[in-house]
Amino acid sequence: MSRILIVDDSRTSRKILRSILEDAGHDVVGEAMDGQDGVNKYKEMRPDLVTLDITMPVMDGLEALKCIREVNAEAKVIMVTAAGQQNKMIDAIKLGASEFVTKPFEPDEIVKMVNKLANN
């Protein structure tokens, strides 16, 4: 079981992700609605893993990823985005993202990815 922080400006996405992760036995320790909120909650909660939406107001996912990696260079971060954002995915890889998922969510894919990262 991993302690997971969900960072996404969409309530719908947060709810769907939470449901998938909790059904798979993981503990969602917090939710954040934008990148800045996500960085603050990461510092406060120190989760095992973060799911981080790329397109968000205030601070986007790439900027938040940079900040989180500054706090913890080993942070495990799964980037979340709609399809069609390959350039941003490449940027996220350069910044140290662990994995990617695209919306709409495929529960099996997400659970496999989280379990794999949890076991590493």
Place this chain on the structure above:
Amino acid sequence: MINQLFGNYLVKTGALSRDQLERAFETQKKVRVKLGLIAVTEKLMTLEQSEEVNKLQAVMDKRFGDIAIEKGYLTDDQVGRLLGLQGNQYLTFAQAVTDNGFMTLKEFENAFSDYQKALAFTLTDMESLKSGDSDRIVPLFLPNDVDELQKEHVLIAVRTLLRLIDSDAYIGRASWVSSIPAKGVAFQCLAGEKNQDTKVALGLIGEEDGLLRVAGTFAKEEFEKVDLDSLDAVAEFINCINGMFATKVSSKVFLDMLPPIYREENVTVSGGRMLKLPIFVDGNELQLLSTYDGMINI
């Protein structure tokens, strides 16, 4: 989609009652179209020839296609093609309406000709309609001066709505508007990363029950009213459509997806030259709003 489009036309013209249409839709789900009906609607056999083969079938242990070939009415290849059409939505609807005795095949076909005239469609357009293929049907309802990229965007939107929200949804004739009032809106703009000239946007407004159906089905959640929570779900649905669109056009242009925007209050939605496509979900009218070379604003 053709069953919904033509079915509603039949109700509007009084050829069917609303109740008969609903019963025809129910029957349609169970129908396997008879080869004779397909042959007649495809104009490969006359109604008389089809009835003759039907009568022969009653006394011969042979399939319709085999008898039609023996009689020289159809070729092997034609029978093969007709068999491939048995799941076609137009034909299953025709069979459901005639099996229920609501209309004869002749009346059905005449009404379809009237429908063609009412829409000012060509025979080729009607073939596209009968194909049941949304990618062929949707362009018929768009203005002629829609850009190819915008057409692709709208096609992906309708295809995704049919796939994820309501397979029985259907569309109306699209038009250009510069602004439109709405109670509740969700939209998302996309902009070229380096070349800010490329700007497109997609939005959804419309009747409360229609928006709630989109939100509820997409988020797998019951929503009671159009509020920020349900509109967030609609916005996420639009976000998925836009993601597919951005992927599709990525070889031509990179589109940066901006955060979706949604408002629950009364707003005026404007977008310069905005394409408005009516989409009926559970009979509730929604308006798909699409811009090309411009953003949507509120």
